[in-house]
């Protein structure tokens with residue numbers, strides 16, 4: 001049995017790394033080399049479009065020819081990733097003679113170095129060597145990174161404990177409902193929260209993962225009217241952050257899509273509280289997708305418009321130009337409109353939208369409670385009513401609904 005590997009973290013910023021071969025192996029390895037600041041020389045007569053794109057963007061130097069031994073001049077590390085084992089072997093021998101570490105993509109044990117399975121979390125790099133078994137290494141890496149991300153494995157900071165290294169408040173978009181649809185960044189910040197101020201539509205299953213010491217403030221239960229409630233939420237964010245706590249404001253979907261994220265950001269900044277905004281997967285796109293409806297489709301629609309239906313079209317307070325929307329050929333996605341669907345549909349038809357336009361209502365999309373119906377614009381309100389569909393729901397109006405029907409039929413026909 002050979003001796004175990006000696007692991008190292010290399011500082012390769014600005015240092016030459018030679019990559020020979022322009023196929024998918026190089027395509028997989030080059031981005032992390034570039035991410036570490038390496039000066040990459042890629043040698044290959046042909047490369048994948050992604051690698052060519054990096055060369056065109058000036059991120060690496062591409063020599064569009066076969067490998068020559070002089071390519072090793074000045075290199076600190078070489079990745080032999082051609083499809084010809086004899087070429088990789090020759091590179092490896094030449095690199096050894098020059099004392100340059102060489103990773104062989106075709107036969108790891110034949111090179112002088114081996115790339116581990118790498119994952120990163122919040123400044124921690126996890127690098128796993130699987131004793132020659134890359135799948136095992138990747139599985140261990142995934143397990144560790146996942147646990148770091150959900151907070152079940154702690155990564156305490158021992159340097160600079162006295163100062164906070166993260167902002168006072170993070171406005172985190174938690175996605176449309178499925179707890180798996182929060183972003184990696186959002187989940188990471190959630191795992192570090194002292195206080196979580198949570199909306200009704202944010203996935204509450206995420207709260208199960210929080211340690212017992214985390215204070216959870218249910219924003220839906222904050223008393224007073226709508227306006228006062230927002231003020232009380234702002235106050236809760238600001239007071240906790242000024243008390244030195246890290247506050248996560250967990251919001252459904254994306255914080256800036258009908259989420260009053262802008263108001264909360266403004267209030268925190270006015271109080272001198274630093275804020276990080278973490279975008280989320282908005283229900284406007286994700287909920288139709290969960291029902292099989294793509295909001296755009298080539299040759300069908302070149303636009304999709306997201307509007308709020310929380311104010312009826314005939315209400316003078318409405319800021320939506322329903323007449324213009326009726327003339328849209330593309331997709332119309334209405335949030336907060338299911339209760340006013342009859343008047344919305346009637347307004348669109350009155351302004352010229354075809355009564356036959358396919359329409360869908362999807363309630364509690366992406367969750368285990370998801371329900372949806374499809375009808376025509378003329379009949380969708382009654383159909384939703386008969387099915388008892390209500391808030392929270394998304395209305396989709398446009399030909400993409402018919403595309404969704406077709407795609408769903410194909411899925412259903414799969415064995």
Ligand SMILES: C[S@@+](CC[C@H](N)C(=O)[O-])C[C@H]1O[C@@H](n2cnc3c(N)ncnc32)[C@H](O)[C@@H]1O
Pocket residue numbers: 175176177201251252253254255256257258259281282283284287334335336337362363364365366367391392393394
């Ligand atoms: C106040 S808006 C917040 C939107 C959110 N910021 C976003 O980006 O998804 C709430 C509306 O979003 C829609 N919505 C949010 N989550 C939903 C879900 N899981 N299923 C259906 N509609 C949803 C509904 O129209 C609901 O009335």
